[in-house]
Amino acid sequence: MTETIRSLGRMGIFLGHSVAAMLTPPWRPRSLIKQIHFIGVRSLSVIILSGLFVGMVVALLFQDTLVRFGATSMAGSAVGLSLIWELGPVLTALMVIGRAGSAICAEISIMRTEQQIDALECMAIDPIRHVIVPRFTAAMISIPLLTAIFIVIGIVGGYFISVVLFGLSEGAYFQGMSDTVLMGDLRMCLVKTLVFSLLIIWISTAKGFYLHLVTGAYGSEGVSRVTTMAVVHSSIAVLCADYLVSAIML
Amino acid sequence: MSATDEQNLIEVSGLVSHYGDRQVLNNISLDVRENEILVIMGASGSGKSTFLRHLLGLKAPSAGTVKLLGRDITTMTRRELFDLRKQIGVAFQGGALFSSLSLIENIELPLHEHTVLDKDTIQIMARMKLEMMNLLDHEHLMPSELSGGMLKRAGLARAVIMDPRLLFFDEPSSGLDPVTSAELDELIKQLRVALNMTIVIITHEMQSALNIADRVTVLHHGDQIFTGAVDELHASSDARILNMIHRRPSRHGVDSDYIDQLTR
Incomplete structure (x- = not known):
């Protein structure tokens, strides 16, 4: 119990330190661009592919349901709202956890085991500012953009099923969507994706950074353990936060 | 005092x-x-x-x-x-170089962080230290391309780049062949004289310890x-x-x- 409280306190201080360092100079544009490339650009193919198929399957399932109620013209609204409210932010977050969050945690924990973080401390260079902040900033920029791409591609996938395959008129698909999706829905999507970005990068970096304080975690086995913990904890945190944000904002 | x-x-x-x-x-x-x-x-x-x-x-x-x-x-x-x-300078056992930076970028890092020197001056200073460690020909290699002995010397070059008063060296001889180990011992002794440093070395190698202590x-x-x-x-x-x-x-x-x- 004491260890859990201590660990939570450590995580809180880590977050505070990271956010404070993120908002104050000096910034490192070179490291930031590198991390945006790693988290954002290199996740694009996964996001485009999954967004396309998620949009297609949502349109397919809604088509089947809406036919029963004679409301097939609502397909555009259904696809749009599903993607903006829930599927876009949550699935993008889970994809980024699997592709980038795990890799970031593993990389930082290896830096810890190879004494690179100690070396920074000994060179009087703040490891949080040097190692963590570029990843924090990159995640806060990249994940919302990836979410937007996921949603747009999902809408294209839904269009293919509803309009091309089932013959719904193009006007009905997009008109239905623009009639039902309100500014508040987009706001909730933005809040969700920002909260998820923060949770993913916070948990992934902190788990790696504090590898040496995890009892029994050592060497490659320790890296594997904290990486698994980072993926599991950040996925659960995203799903919990999804409910909380929805409950507050709906 | x-x-x-x-x-x-x-x-x-x-x-x-x-x-x-x-x-x-x-x-x-x-x-x-x-x-x-x-x-x-x-x-x-x-x-x-x-x-x-x-x-x-x-x-x-x-x-x-x-x-x-x-x-x-x-x-x-x-x-x-x-x-x-x-x-203070610290040379870690495995070098602790940053794998995403080249050898010379690793050496330059403390100067970029703690001085207002221009890029060219920093590069000249880093090259001087690399030359001292006999690593000048490898300045653009990545840490993954260096041998164990080179990593240790590179770690030492980074540790002394700011001309520290105090140098700590963790296990300079571990994992090295006797010849490379003896060369590193000589290098440490030369550093003490050339840069007027106080040096603390952690080791379990008796021969190396007796040679330099x-x-x-x-x-x-x-x-x-x-x-x-x-x-x-x-x-x-x-x-x-x-x-x-x-x-x-x-x-x-x-x-x-x-x-x-x-x-x-």
Whole structure:
């Protein structure tokens, strides 16, 4: 119990330190661009592919349901709202956890085991500012953009099923969507994706950074353990936060 | 500050350290004089690396004080400790180079962080240190392309790039062949003269220690069993030190019952 409280306190201080360092100079544009490339650009193919198929399957399932109620013209609204409210932010977050969050945690924990973080401390260079902040900033920029791409591609996938395959008129698909999706829905999507970005990068970096304080975690086995913990904890945190944000904002 | 204090760049007094409930260092006290090479020796698990972490301020002691350059680092704020560390160089066992940076970028890093020198001047300074370590031809290689000995020399080049007053070197000889190890020992001795440094070396290699040390401290299961000149070490009658000098296995080193079980 004491260890859990201590660990939570450590995580809180880590977050505070990271956010404070993120908002104050000096910034490192070179490291930031590198991390945006790693988290954002290199996740694009996964996001485009999954967004396309998620949009297609949502349109397919809604088509089947809406036919029963004679409301097939609502397909555009259904696809749009599903993607903006829930599927876009949550699935993008889970994809980024699997592709980038795990890799970031593993990389930082290896830096810890190879004494690179100690070396920074000994060179009087703040490891949080040097190692963590570029990843924090990159995640806060990249994940919302990836979410937007996921949603747009999902809408294209839904269009293919509803309009091309089932013959719904193009006007009905997009008109239905623009009639039902309100500014508040987009706001909730933005809040969700920002909260998820923060949770993913916070948990992934902190788990790696504090590898040496995890009892029994050592060497490659320790890296594997904290990486698994980072993926599991950040996925659960995203799903919990999804409910909380929805409950507050709906 | 007294005259004695001025000569001691490191003063450790009554240092006690724990990992959880387990005590790993017991009442360690020592001084390191200016321009001296002190070698801290001991077998694996004797507490050498933990002691180094205390000297670097990477671990807080359970009791005792550690003074570097006349200032107690156990009571310092993080900012004060960072200011002090600018006068200290540390060469880690495996080099601890950043895998995403080339060799020269690794060496330049402290200068970029702590000075306002222009890029060209920083590059010239980094090349001087690389030349000193005989690494100039490899400046654009990545750490993954360097051998173990080159990594250690690169770590040393980065440690001395700011011309520190104090240099700590963790296990300079481990994992190296005897020739490379001897070359590194010579390099350390040259550094002391060329850059007027005070050097603390952590090692378990007796030959290397005797070759470079002015004084030696020996740790054994967390206890400080010897501190003195190399000649005094040779004259010691302590069985634990004699075992180390003559590379004799400890009486309790191998569990004969366990061996019996394995071979039965």
